Amino acid sequence: MGRLGAVTDKPFLYVVVCAAGVAVDADELITAAQARNWDVGVIATPQGLGFLDAAAVEARTGYPVRSAWRAPGDPRPLPDPDAIAVAPATFNTVNKWAAGIADTLAVATLCEAYGAGVPTAVLPCVNDKLAAHPAYGASLERLREMGVAIADGRPEPGVDTFPWERVLDLLPSPSPS
Numbered sequence: 001m002g003r004l005g006a007v008t009d010k011p012f013l014y015v016v017v018c019a020a021g022v023a024v025d026a027d028e029l030i031t032a033a034q035a036r037n038w039d040v041g042v043i044a045t046p047q048g049l050g051f052l053d054a055a056a057v058e059a060r061t062g063y064p065v066r067s068a069w070r071a072p073g074d075p076r077p078l079p080d081p082d083a084i085a086v087a088p089a090t091f092n093t094v095n096k097w098a099a100g101i102a103d104t105l106a107v108a109t110l111c112e113a114y115g116a117g118v119p120t121a122v123l124p125c126v127n128d129k130l131a132a133h134p135a136y137g138a139s140l141e142r143l144r145e146m147g148v149a150i151a152d153g154r155p156e157p158g159v160d161t162f163p164w165e166r167v168l169d170l171l172p173s174p175s176p177s
């Protein structure tokens with residue numbers, strides 16, 4: 001399955017969505033990215049897919065939501081990325097990404113992005129108890145060394161919404177069309 005709407009020449013952003021509760025509001029990030037002139041395609045982890053309204057995301061982006069590898073010989077459903085935003089990023093995906101355990105399309109895409117030199121930013125949604133695990137800090141450090149930009153996923157004091165736009169702030173700005 002390919003592009004559902006009109007093809008544009010805008011820069012293309014992959015939004016990688018993991019299985020955190022806030023993923024139900026990922027539409028906020030997609031809308032904000034489109035307002036910044038990104039064309040957007042979503043790759044969800046298999047667990048993350050359960051938090052998304054895939055039909056609504058596809059209607060908003062014009063592209064199928066990807067989660068599994070395509071079959072050999074099938075066309076590539078999304079253009080190559082100019083940048084990648086990982087939000088929300090789970091404890092699980094952050095640790096697998098840093099360790100190179102590419103057992104989901106989402107993590108495999110992130111692992112390849114390093115080799116391809118694609119600018120990548122991550123907005124973790126990880127509670128304090130999980131964040132205290134020594135593997136997590138080591139994973140973030142490894143990702144930093146790889147050139148990944150890491151946003152603070154903790155909301156502002158007194159604000160209970162997830163700070164989606166911080167991940168976009170860490171990526172190169174697409175030029176206006």
Ligand SMILES: Cc1cc2nc3c(=O)[nH]c(=O)nc-3n(C[C@H](O)[C@H](O)[C@H](O)COP(=O)(O)O)c2cc1C
Nearest residue numbers: 018019020021045046047048090091092093125126
């Ligand atoms: C309702 C619900 C909310 C969750 N929220 C989070 C979360 O905010 N952060 C997190 O790291 N894991 C969270 N989890 C656990 C992840 O879904 C679980 O670790 C999963 O294996 C992550 O898969 P993924 O990294 O491939 O998306 C949540 C699970 C459920 C059921």
